[in-house]
Amino acid sequence: MCLTPTLMARAIWEVDLDDLAARGIRGIILDLDNTIAYWRKGGVLPEARAWIEAARQRGMKLCLASNASRTSRVVRVAESLAVDHVGRATKPFASAYRRAMKVMGTSPSTTCGIGDQVLTDIVGANRAGLTSILVEPLSRRELPHTWLLRLIEKPMRRRWAGRGGLEKPGGKSTSQTE
Numbered sequence: 001m002c003l004t005p006t007l008m009a010r011a012i013w014e015v016d017l018d019d020l021a022a023r024g025i026r027g028i029i030l031d032l033d034n035t036i037a038y039w040r041k042g043g044v045l046p047e048a049r050a051w052i053e054a055a056r057q058r059g060m061k062l063c064l065a066s067n068a069s070r071t072s073r074v075v076r077v078a079e080s081l082a083v084d085h086v087g088r089a090t091k092p093f094a095s096a097y098r099r100a101m102k103v104m105g106t107s108p109s110t111t112c113g114i115g116d117q118v119l120t121d122i123v124g125a126n127r128a129g130l131t132s133i134l135v136e137p138l139s140r141r142e143l144p145h146t147w148l149l150r151l152i153e154k155p156m157r158r159r160w161a162g163r164g165g166l167e168k169p170g171g172k173s174t175s176q177t178e
């Protein structure tokens with residue numbers, strides 16, 4: 001099981017689209033809660049919306065893949081962003097990634113997965129052979145079992161940050177962890 005993200009950024013809107021394009025990325029699989037919107041509520045943050053629009057203008061395809069149990073919310077958010085979605089993603093299992101790539105018409109080498117949780121978003125993207133991008137959660141509010149996962153991932157994040165995974169605010173935000 002590979003836990004290490006390919007790249008890290010403070011937030012999705014700090015992921016460098018030039019860098020993704022240079023890596024040959026044409027499709028982006030997006031996590032929902034705590035990656036582009038606050039957990040379980042509200043709409044997509046304006047910064048995330050602007051980043052998604054910028055990716056679209058570059059001709060990149062986007063697909064929402066959330067483990068959220070309320071499918072109606074996932075559908076609503078996907079429609080508001082005019083992006084595709086795959087329901088009941090069950091990350092880290094690879095099927096959602098395969099479904100998303102099929103919808104976008106991309107392959108593992110041209111697709112990245114972005115999310116705020118190591119054990120679902122990053123492990124899943126790595127298992128599917130994608131470029132994986134870890135962001136910091138937008139808020140601390142989340143499910144109790146997620147809090148447990150955070151405890152597990154905390155030392156990992158610290159180790160990656162020590163290797164230059166996360167840089168100071170104002171610095172180059174996307175960085176290689178491998």
Ligand SMILES: [Mg+2]
Binds near residue numbers: 031032033035116
């Ligand atoms: Mg999340």
